[in-house]
Amino acid sequence: MQKNKTNIEDLLSETRHPTVRPAEDRSFEEAAGILRAGGLVAFPTETVYGLGADATSDAAVTRIFEAKARPRFNPLIVHFTDVAAAGEEVVFDARAEAVAERFWPGPLTLVLPRRAGSRLSLLCSAGLDTQAVRLPAHPIAQRLLAEADLPLAAPSANASGRISPTRADHVAESLGGRVPLILDGGPCAVGLESTVLDLSTATPTVLRPGAVTAEDLGALLGPLAEPAANPAVKAPGMLSSHYAPDKPLRLGAETIAPDEALLAFGPEAPDGAAVTLNLSAGGNLAEAAANLFAFLRRLDESAARGIAVMPVPDEGLGTAINDRLRRAATPRSEPQI
Ligand code: TXA
Ligand code: MG
Numbered sequence: 001m002q003k004n005k006t007n008i009e010d011l012l013s014e015t016r017h018p019t020v021r022p023a024e025d026r027s028f029e030e031a032a033g034i035l036r037a038g039g040l041v042a043f044p045t046e047t048v049y050g051l052g053a054d055a056t057s058d059a060a061v062t063r064i065f066e067a068k069a070r071p072r073f074n075p076l077i078v079h080f081t082d083v084a085a086a087g088e089e090v091v092f093d094a095r096a097e098a099v100a101e102r103f104w105p106g107p108l109t110l111v112l113p114r115r116a117g118s119r120l121s122l123l124c125s126a127g128l129d130t131q132a133v134r135l136p137a138h139p140i141a142q143r144l145l146a147e148a149d150l151p152l153a154a155p156s157a158n159a160s161g162r163i164s165p166t167r168a169d170h171v172a173e174s175l176g177g178r179v180p181l182i183l184d185g186g187p188c189a190v191g192l193e194s195t196v197l198d199l200s201t202a203t204p205t206v207l208r209p210g211a212v213t214a215e216d217l218g219a220l221l222g223p224l225a226e227p228a229a230n231p232a233v234k235a236p237g238m239l240s241s242h243y244a245p246d247k248p249l250r251l252g253a254e255t256i257a258p259d260e261a262l263l264a265f266g267p268e269a270p271d272g273a274a275v276t277l278n279l280s281a282g283g284n285l286a287e288a289a290a291n292l293f294a295f296l297r298r299l300d301e302s303a304a305r306g307i308a309v310m311p312v313p314d315e316g317l318g319t320a321i322n323d324r325l326r327r328a329a330t331p332r333s334e335p336q337i
Pocket of ligand 1: 254
């Protein structure tokens, strides 16, 4: 670490241009050094890119909130290399153990009671008595966690209220000079943020749908609670306008106006849009999920007036896709978080 000292100090100070690095040996050393010194590193996970910081340091976690302009009442997910490390910070009951055994590492976050002696910064819980924890499956995320030898608090690496990044250049665009190092792992395979499952209450509740579906979880846990009418109460980051692009979205579109961009799905995309991107011409939901955020960004940058979105089947992964589309279509009248 000594030999990198000057470089790290340099990287911790305000930088105008983030460094996007391929994930090679030197980049991991540099990234681990920045994290141990309390700085930020953006890294790929199988879901979306995360903006990581030492979860045990108040100062480091504060940097996350500042870089994203994220309100401090919105808690953070902490990432670990193994279940034992997570178990030092939160309490796993039999349900949590079963779910972790079946779905970790993977695109699933568990909300569990925080241990009294937890080393994690209280800022990660944002005043709640629970902590969200996850073991990512992506090899770059796993190697970074191992080399830094720290639990990493990591929200999606976008400015608060914007679409989550699924490519390294999305992070660079969204966070500009506020993150000194971005590890480039190419496009994220899943493309939607992790499923958030609340196991801190008697009946398990899916607070955010994702690639691990309610059906998958129900098969293991039995009946799940209906998500609260106002999920913002339980998961502050789930206010409905969380994922908004700038252009208005029109959902369930069967026809298209000439000044609209079209986000299509399946083989029967109508003609006549100013610009069309097809989430999956073959109607594959996993392919559609992986493309969703990147395509929304591209259409948002187009000259079209608005974005028309074809219906996506509301089953399996389609539930999570439709959840993000509904949020993206909600006018940004609520406070942005
Ligand atoms: O896929 C993902 O989950 C990515 C990658 C980087 O892991 N992370 C991510 O973090 O999406 P973020 O902060 O953008 O979204 C986390 C969501 C927010 O809606 C937050 O409010 C909720 O999880 N959350 C975090 N801690 C919570 C807690 N203790 N109780 C309830 N909800 C919580
Ligand atoms: Mg987010």
